[in-house]
Amino acid sequence: xxxxxxxxxxxxxxxxxxxxxxxxxxxxxxxxxxxxxxxxxxxxxxxxxxxxxxxxxxxxxxxxxxxxxxxxxxxxxxxxxxxxxxxxxxxxxxxxxxxxxxxxxxxxxxxxxxxxxxxxxxxxxxxxxxxxxxxxxxxxxxxxxxxxxxxxxxxxxxxxxxxxxxxxxxxxxxxxxxxxxxxxxxxxxxxxxxxxxxxxxxxxxxxxxxxxxxxxxxxxxxxxxxxxxxxxxxxxxxxxxxxxxxxxxxxxxxxxxxxxxxxxxxxxxxxxxxxxxxxxxxxxxxxxxxxxxxxxxxxxxxxxxxxxxxxxxxxxxxxxxxxxxxxxxxxxxxxxxxxxxxxxxxxxxxxxx
Ligand code: FES
Ligand SMILES: [Fe+2]
Numbered sequence: 589x590x591x592x593x594x595x596x597x598x599x600x601x602x603x604x605x606x607x608x609x610x611x612x613x614x615x616x617x618x619x620x621x622x623x624x625x626x627x628x629x630x631x632x633x634x635x636x637x638x639x640x641x642x643x644x645x646x647x648x649x650x651x652x653x654x655x656x657x658x659x660x661x662x663x664x665x666x667x668x669x670x671x672x673x674x675x676x677x678x679x680x681x682x683x684x685x686x687x688x689x690x691x692x693x694x695x696x697x698x699x700x701x702x703x704x705x706x707x708x709x710x711x712x713x714x715x716x717x718x719x720x721x722x723x724x725x726x727x728x729x730x731x732x733x734x735x736x737x738x739x740x741x742x743x744x745x746x747x748x749x750x751x752x753x754x755x756x757x758x759x760x761x762x763x764x765x766x767x768x769x770x771x772x773x774x775x776x777x778x779x780x781x782x783x784x785x786x787x788x789x790x791x792x793x794x795x796x797x798x799x800x801x802x803x804x805x806x807x808x809x810x811x812x813x814x815x816x817x818x819x820x821x822x823x824x825x826x827x828x829x830x831x832x833x834x835x836x837x838x839x840x841x842x843x844x845x846x847x848x849x850x851x852x853x854x855x856x857x858x859x860x861x862x863x864x865x866x867x868x869x870x871x872x873x874x875x876x877x878x879x880x881x882x883x884x885x886x887x888x889x890x891x892x893x894x895x896x897x898x899x900x901x902x903x904x905x906x907x908x909x910x911x912x913x914x915x916x917x918x919x920x921x922x923x924x925x926x927x928x929x930x931x932x933x934x935x936x937x938x939x940x941x
Pocket of ligand 2: 756762763766767895896899
């Protein structure tokens with residue numbers, strides 16, 4: 589069990605903490621990787637993203653090795669990209685394979701990044717190619733995609749440090765307030781204690797309500813448990829600098845009070861810093877009921893996006909305040925901050941390492 593009896597501000601990651609390169613991040617949704625070139629800046633590095641002729645997702649340095657022309661503004665040919673400025677061609681490994689005005693190709697090419705497509709996401713390892721280990725990719729929330737229906741969404745760009753977004757995602761106390769008009773959490777939700785545990789460099793947190801009826805607006809209108817007692821458990825997990833997993837689960841109890849298989853949602857968040865003060869934000873919801881209800885998927889996606897818009901709005905305001913205001917300032921802490929404080933300690937120690 590984690591304890592955070594005292595901590596100094598300098599022990600916590602903040603908007604100025606250096607970014608972490610030796611991790612897998614979500615480079616984009618799988619359907620963003622096509623035979624058209626797309627630019628995305630990740631951890632201050634401009635990448636060009638596309639698929640090769642065999643459908644493999646490719647991520648290369650987006651900067652021509654000759655005079656820095658952006659390759660996403662160039663031409664994707666059979667076998668690679670030809671720079672639009674002076675025509676140098678790179679293969680899918682970033683090696684130079686043609687220089688139109690001379691016979692010999694320089695041996696210096698552009699950097700290639702390791703990618704891995706899993707379900708609706710494409711991951712990229714931002715450290716050295718040789719150090720990439722696919723076993724380090726955070727798991728999807730569900731193992732058998734066929735038993736779950738998923739809805740995905742994204743913010744191509746949002747202003748604000750990914751640390752502020754992680755803190756928001758570790759924070760169950762803002763739900764009834766910032767999301768008062770969208771998620772409409774009842775007051776009882778705020779009063780329920782938050783359980784927090786740290787396991788290595790990860791933090792789990794949740795709270796539980798004894799009666800799910802007050803949360804009904806979150807679920808499919810036809811979901812009905814009759815007179816059965818149903819618990820509502822909501823929480824999340826800070827998994828890695830790139831991932832924060834949330835969930836809202838209904839747990840029916842049988843007559844003896846034993847927990848039955850849960851019904852509900854996993855809400856995964858993928859945070860990909862663009863720079864120290866901006867990110868890309870992808871999300872993924874999986875539910876294990878009303879699997880074929882496409883109208884509901886659309887409605888659920890819109891409801892969730894409306895709520896996340898409020899988080900994105902708040903984080904932009906926080907970032908602007910940090911950058912603009914010159915008051916002497918020291919954050920106060922409240923009990924509910926605990927998961928976020930532990931996450932910030934972890935990220936700070938990773939950055940130090
Ligand atoms: S800048 Fe790309 S070939 Fe010259
Ligand atoms: Fe939120």
